[in-house]
Amino acid sequence: MNPSKRRKARELAIQAIYAWQISKNIVISEITKYVVHHNKKCSLDIEYFNQVVSGVIKNVHYLDNIIKLHISQTNIRINPVEQSILRLSAHEIIQRIDIPYKVIINEGIELAKIFGSSKSHKFVNGVLDKIIYEKNKIKTIQQYKK
Numbered sequence: 853m854n855p856s857k858r859r860k861a862r863e864l865a866i867q868a869i870y871a872w873q874i875s876k877n878i879v880i881s882e883i884t885k886y887v888v889h890h891n892k893k894c895s896l897d898i899e900y901f902n903q904v905v906s907g908v909i910k911n912v913h914y915l916d917n918i919i920k921l922h923i924s925q926t927n928i929r930i931n932p933v934e935q936s937i938l939r940l941s942a943h944e945i946i947q948r949i950d951i952p953y954k955v956i957i958n959e960g961i962e963l964a965k966i967f968g969s970s971k972s973h974k975f976v977n978g979v980l981d982k983i984i985y986e987k988n989k990i991k992t993i994q995q996y997k998k
Contacts, residue, residue: 859959860896862940864888865904866963869936872909880909907947908939915942922982934972937963941980945987953984 868887872880884905888898908915919938923930930938941960944951957980964972 857895857897858900859962860891860894861898861901861904862959862963863966864891864894864896865901865908865940866933866936866967868901868905869908869939870932870967873932873936880905904940904943908943911943912939915939915946918942918946918983919979922979922986924978931969931972933968934964934975937968937972937976938979941976942983945980945983956980957984 864887868880868883871883871887872878875883884902888901916939919930919935919942937960940963941956944956944959945953948956957977960976960980961973964976968976
C-alpha cells in the first residue's frame, strides 16, 4: 500500500461522490469512468478508489444516519463537499478496520482543507471524533459483556 496513491484515490473518490450527490441521476459507474479517465496520468490506488466509492454509494443512507447522530445541531444543512468527505470517512471508520482511526481523521481533515471552506476541517474533525468515540464505546461494551 502506497500512502500517496491511497491519498490520490481518496481525493478522486471525493470528487466522484460529490458529482454523484449533485447529479442525482447519473449512474455512478459513468462518473467513476469519467474521473479516472481525466486523471489517468495520476498515480492512484484504483482498487481502493472503486471500493470506497461503491461502498459509500451502497450504504449512503446508513452512513447519513450515523453522521446525523453526531452533528450537534439537528437542523443543520451539511455542505455537499463536507457531506462527501464525511460519507467517505465514516465508511472507512466502519468498514476499513485495517486503517487506523488517526489516519482516517487526518485524511478527512486534509480533504476538507483541499476541497472545503476555511472552517470545513474543524467541522469534519469534530464529527469524525464523535463517530470514532461512539464506535469505540460500543466495542468496549460488547467486549465487557463477553
